[in-house]
Amino acid sequence: MADNGRNAEGYGLLAPTLVVMGLALAAPLALMAITSLKDQSGIGFGQGWTLDEYGAVLGRASYRLLFLRSVAISAVVTLVTVALAYPMAYFVAFHARRKFFWLVALTIPFWTSYLLRVFAWKIILGFNGVINSGLMRLHLIDQPLGVLLYNPFAVVVTLAHAWAAFAILPIYVSLEKIDRSLLEAASDLGDSALRRFLRITLPLSMPGVIGAAVLIFVPTTGDFVTPSLVGGPAGTMIANLIEVQFNGVGNWPLGAALSLVSMAMVAVIAGLFVASARAAAKAVR
Amino acid sequence: MKNKSLLLYAFAYLAFLYVPVxxxxxxxxxxxxxxxxxxxxxxxxxxxxxxxDSAMQHALGNSLKVGIVTALLSTMLGLAAARAVTRYRLRGAGAALGFISLPLFIPDIVLGLSLLMLLGAMGLPLSLAAVVLGHLLVCVPFALTVLIARFEGFDRNLEEASADLGEDGWMTFWRITAPLMLPGIIASLLLTFITSFDEFLVAFFLSGTEATLPIYIWGQLRFPxxxxxxxxxxxxxxxxxxxxxxxxxxxxxxxxxxxxxxx
Structure with missing residues (x-):
């Protein structure tokens, strides 16, 4: 009985957060699901229920291209960001003498506006930008290169920079947790440095790598700012299409269906990735 | 030799991070x-x-307001929820935690738009309060993660000792729990404030006519x-x-x- 009273206290502490999240997350998503089953008629919605919007989302080739491109760009961004961050995190965890200094130095660039960090790449990659004017001064080119900006490449570079901290920190934490005596044992038993890394360090740091990959993949798939600023027509992503349905053409049911499909797609891919990465890490061990 | 090339890489990486900024x-x-x-x-x-620039100052004021309210609310909610999952054995605590962390796995544009639709359906105006609600979605999972780690990090025997020595729950909280939690609370306030202060997309859909600083910046980017x-x-x-x-x-x-x- 006393336990019940204690439990009630615990549920009481949990309740406010659940109420807020129910109100701000569950109810809006439910409404979005309902809206996606309607069709737009004038400024309101039609009476009946329909799967037309989902038909359009899955059926139109131009939409499929945008989904595919968003996932492809995000996957490349995730891969590049994690691959670049891993050696950096490894250095801080195992070789840096002043870890704290390095951790602060690595996070300072992220303490300014996300919008302006993205915009900075427009300045760097632009027609009169840092790279073009630098190359021209060195007489390596006589015309500015137009291929740097407004394409998927620019989106990948910009996002890999913008989300770097989300890769470095989780990987660093998981490397830092590794019991150093395991590494000594591997060396004592005759493993080479490479073999030791592949059999001990890498598998044990996988939780950090997986965490980083999910933390980067989910938000970058739905990113709106970066494709808008540096993507150009060839770098447009799914969020741009969704935004237009709400602010531009005003087709809320279609926008809702696009949102839910992209959400589901991201969840399925992230889930599959986590499961297979875990299985792979186990297989190595 | 290997250390040298790693050090070199570290400095090159640092340059990659710093040059654009x-x-x-x-x-x-x-x-x-x-x-x-x-x-x-x-x-x-x-x-x-x-x-x-008075428009900038107005937007800055809005962002500070939204950021402070979001930081306080999400840290308070996170504190209660973190205490519930670390100090009680509740059925369904895992599911509740999963539900609260869900926004981490949903693109911001979907969070913002679904709230926009709800406000529209309920006939509520777009406002800074709506932005705070949207920012709570993004910030509560962060606050919860930081605070759970802190609760798990300190010795709960201290709380029990205080109770055994006759302090009531409230005094135990103020004299033991709160001081030990303080670094976690400060970290949570800082993290949630910065997240809210810098958040663009959710605010973009929910703020109506009251611009926050990122929305002001977004508007300016069109004018060379x-x-x-x-x-x-x-x-x-x-x-x-x-x-x-x-x-x-x-x-x-x-x-x-x-x-x-x-x-």
Whole structure:
């Protein structure tokens, strides 16, 4: 009985957060699901229920291209960001003498506006930008290169920079947790440095790598700012299409269906990735 | 040999992180409307223009309001929920935790738009309050993660000892739990404030006519002649955050020293 009273206290502490999240997350998503089953008629919605919007989302080739491109760009961004961050995190965890200094130095660039960090790449990659004017001064080119900006490449570079901290920190934490005596044992038993890394360090740091990959993949798939600023027509992503349905053409049911499909797609891919990465890490061990 | 190449890589990586960010201060002092090389001379006039821009000040005020309210609310909610999952054995605690962390796995644009639809259906106006609600979605999972780690990090025997010595629940909270939680609370407040202060997409859909600072910046990016001033704003945000972070770390280290001496 006393336990019940204690439990009630615990549920009481949990309740406010659940109420807020129910109100701000569950109810809006439910409404979005309902809206996606309607069709737009004038400024309101039609009476009946329909799967037309989902038909359009899955059926139109131009939409499929945008989904595919968003996932492809995000996957490349995730891969590049994690691959670049891993050696950096490894250095801080195992070789840096002043870890704290390095951790602060690595996070300072992220303490300014996300919008302006993205915009900075427009300045760097632009027609009169840092790279073009630098190359021209060195007489390596006589015309500015137009291929740097407004394409998927620019989106990948910009996002890999913008989300770097989300890769470095989780990987660093998981490397830092590794019991150093395991590494000594591997060396004592005759493993080479490479073999030791592949059999001990890498598998044990996988939780950090997986965490980083999910933390980067989910938000970058739905990113709106970066494709808008540096993507150009060839770098447009799914969020741009969704935004237009709400602010531009005003087709809320279609926008809702696009949102839910992209959400589901991201969840399925992230889930599959986590499961297979875990299985792979186990297989190595 | 291997260490040297890693060190070299570390510095190259640092350059990759810093060069784009340094573009902000460099061009904010450049005496030209055009953001292009070569630089044409030193000026502080963009900072002057920034100081005199009333729309910017209004947006800054809005962002500070939203950021402070979001930080306080999400840390309070996170504190209660973190205590519930670490100090009680509740059925369904895992599911509740999963539900609260769900926004981490949903793109921001979907969070913002679904709230926009709900407000529309309920006939509620877009406002800064709506932005706070949206920011709670993004910030509560962060607050919860930080605070759970802190709750798990300290010895719960201290709380039990306090209860055994006759303190009631409230006094135990104030004399034991709150002081030990303080570093976690400060970290949570800082993280949620910064997240809210910098959040663009959710606010973009929910703020209506009241711009927050990122929305103001977004609006300015369309006007080339306003850019140097916006870069000056970015440089100021960077400088203030760096000072804040260094102060926070300094305070945190003081706390660590006190505890060592106290022990």
């Amino acid at each position: 340094l573009v902000l201060p460099v061009f904010s002092f450049n005496d030209s409307q055009f953001i292009a090389f070569p630089l044409s001379g030193f000026t502080t006039r963009w900072y002057g223009a920034l100081a005199g 002649e306003r850019l140097p001033m916006v870069l000056a704003l970015g440089a100021v945000i960077l400088a203030v955050s760096v000072v804040l972070v260094i102060c926070a770390e300094y305070v945190r280290n003081l706390g660590v020293k006190d505890r060592v001496v106290g022990a």
